[in-house]
Amino acid sequence: MTAAGIYIHIPFCRSKCGYCHFLSFPFDGGDEADAGAGERYADALLREMRLFAAARRGEPLLVDSIYLGGGTPSLVPARWIADLLDGCRRLFVLAGDCETTLEANPGTVSSDKAAAYRQAGVNRVSLGAQSFSDAELRAVGRIHDVAAVAEAMDALGRRGGGAGFEDVSLDLMLGLPGQTAGSWRETLARATDLPVRHLSVYMLDLDDDSPLRAPQAGGAPTLPDDDLVADLYAETVGDLAARGFAQYEISNFAKGGRSSRHNLKYWRREPVYGFGLGSHSFDGRRRYANVCDFGEYFRRVEAGRSPVAWSDEVTGRRAAEELFFLGLRLAEGVRLRGIPEAAESLLEERRAALEDFCDAGLLDWTGERLRLTRRGMLLSNEVLQLFV
Ligand code: SF4
Missing domain, CATH: 1.10.10 (Arc Repressor Mutant, subunit A)
Known part of the structure; x- marks a missing residue:
């Protein structure tokens, strides 16, 4: 039996970043309406997983990777994460070494939450650091500053009473407004000084009409030119290799062979089943995706119907x-x-x-x-x- 991956989408963020292409909506857990909708969503996710398992008519699904992505999964109550992982354990056959990743953003990870994630069975955290320059973070509307990255790493890591995660990955972005060769090198140096085993380096990818592309008035930071970004990417590959991070994919680097088992499944065309609003799945022959509208998602799942919006056979x-x-x-x-x-x-x-x-x-x-x-x-x- 080929082991599959499970992706669970948490489409909530504190606010929308200036470059975001992901399906995510502003969410304030302290607001009664948001909290109510959030609880309903967490319940619907579990219902959808139960519907999926029931449709397999007793055929077990072996799972060796789970990825809680978003959005910002670290924004929602840690209890949801525990309930969702409990649901996975009840409904699927989890491999003993199942890689279980939670996407987290600095500014939303407390020590209590980090400990609760570990208790719930999360064994890998992917932290959206993006940059070690406050000005660059502000320019794209990130909710955190550089100090919050260090705080999140302390809460997650093995030093000084952290939750003890050994597998932490950082996301970094090349091509941010105001970024220079110097600030990028500083970001890379500070990232690799941290106890992380995996780095993802993404190029900022903007829509043609993104406000971040518009000529900036009043001395606001502008985008670095494409040649500089390309040169820095090439330099980064060499620098990271020298620091022990081997490139295993265009944007991904790992130390000690700790590549992301879950993400490798996408590039190797192995089955990954997605749950939640707008999530995508591949079962080895068919690609399909869920509806992207909350109302429709709730209506279907709560009535015991599939939330799949479209399905396409990918063969030959x-x-x-x-x-x-x-x-x-x-x-x-x-x-x-x-x-x-x-x-x-x-x-x-x-x-x-x-x-x-x-x-x-x-x-x-x-x-x-x-x-x-x-x-x-x-x-x-x-x-x-x-x-x-
Ligand atoms: S944190 Fe990620 S998913 Fe959320 S708005 Fe920013 S880029 Fe989008």
Whole structure:
């Protein structure tokens, strides 16, 4: 039995960040209406998981990764997290070493909450630090400052009475307004000085009409230029390698082999079942997604109906495209031996373009594997679009 991943979406944040593309809504746990809606949502999540398990008609689901993502899962009461993980234990067969990650944001993690997460069975925390410059954090509307990152790390970590998490990952962002080579190097140095085993480095990705793109008046910080961001990304890959963080995916780096088991499932096309508003699932053949409207989500789940909004079979040619499009994001690339016939045909069709990329030093194509080179990771969009 292939082990699956479970994703649970908590679509609440204290406020909306200036660049956010995620399905999340402002939430104030102290407000009676918000608290009531939140409790209803937590209850609906458990109902949805029960509906899913019942639809399997007794066929057990082995799970070796759970990811509580958002939104800001660390914003909601820790009791919800415990109840949701209890639900997973009751409804699924959890592997003994199940990786159980909670996404957290500085400014929302107290010592009490961190201890409660551990007690509930969370064994990995992904902390959205983003930057070690207060000005950069303010510029994109993050709720926290640099001091809050240190406080969250103290609450989570192993030093001085922290909850004792060994696996903490930090998210960092390149390309923030006002960011300079100096401030980025400072961010990277401070992040890697912390007891973390995993780093995700994302490039700021803005919609064309984002207010952060508009010319800034009154000396407000502007976006660094694309060439600088590309140079800093290339430098970062080398710096992180020198500090013991191996790049295993375009944006992800791990020390001591502590890559994210859950996220690897997405790139390796392994089954991941999503629960909650707007969550996406892949069962090995079909991709499907839940409705994105709270009212509709509650109506369906509370009436015992599926919240799935659409479903799409991904087989043959489309599965082959995904194999390359997703697999090439990984440093290990795509193993070519034993790939399906549709993938072999696609490779043949693209052979000339792929060989050009090899000649340009972006791809490495040995008999066994196709993978991006370090330079190819930097220019990945050019290669990956061959498979879209
Ligand atoms: S914390 Fe994350 S999910 Fe929430 S608004 Fe900011 S970017 Fe979006």
